[in-house]
Amino acid sequence: MEVVVAHARHGPGERNEMTAAQSPDPWHERHGIDDTVVGRRARPSGAVDAEDTVLRVAPQGTPATGREPDASVRPAPRLHGVRVAGQDLLLDAPVVVGRRPAGPRVGSGPVPRLVTVPSPRHEVSGAHVDVRQQGGIVVVTDLRSTNGTRVTEPGRVPVVLRQGESLVARAGTIVDVGDGNLLEILPPQRIIPTKEPLL
Structure with a gap:
């Protein structure tokens, strides 16, 4: 530990607390100078000053409480669907x-x-067309079709997607790929995962 010695001057009328035996050099007595040792204050191991702010980083994937996340309290995912060719399909895959x-x-x-x-x-x-869910939204993408993809959102003017164009579609949107084939974007529903039976 680095120790710094500072000399403090006192007035001629002040009493010097250091005795001659303690003083390393009587010259200090003659000139009214005391030795003051300034060093780092010792602190008990693990002690923290009241004025100190201590931040501890929780391990990755663990909440600040230190407890492992409970899968039962996680919200179930919400998946949109698409109605096409007489069947309703969840958008858990494109x-x-x-x-x-x-x-x-x-x-x-x-x-x-x-x-x-x-x-x-x-x-x-x-x-012709790709429909997929990305996060909480549904994206309709024309796959470089010959005749384009007509998209009609509720209350809006129809839009024709040209080759490779994409559009964010909300529930109720109708996608026309031609020859009377219509796709409908279905509202999201909460999916409750089923537990596998124990063998």
Whole structure:
């Protein structure tokens, strides 16, 4: 520990508390100077001053209470759905609709659900439109179709998506891919996960 010695001068009329035996040099007595040792105050191990602010970082993934998160108190996820070809599908995975839809050649991300729709006049492309949930929103993307994708949100003017364009769609939105094939975005519902039976 570094020790700093400071000399404090006292007046001629003041009494010097240091005795001659304690003084390292009588010169200090003659000139009215005392030795004052200034050092770091010792603190008991683990003690904290009342004025100190102590911040402790909780381990990652653990709440500040120190208890592990309880899965039973986590809110259940809310998933939108899409109604297409007479079936209601949850958007727990992307849905690709087309005349001859195919999955991605390179496997990245969740595997899409492929839905085939009839197109006698060939207005629907092979893989025409992609509908997926991203966070709490639904995104409709035209998959570079030939005739585009017509999207009509409730109370709004219809919009035609050109090749590769995307649009955030809310519940009640109607997606027209041609040849009378309509998709409807369904409102979100809370999904309660089922527990696997114990073997």
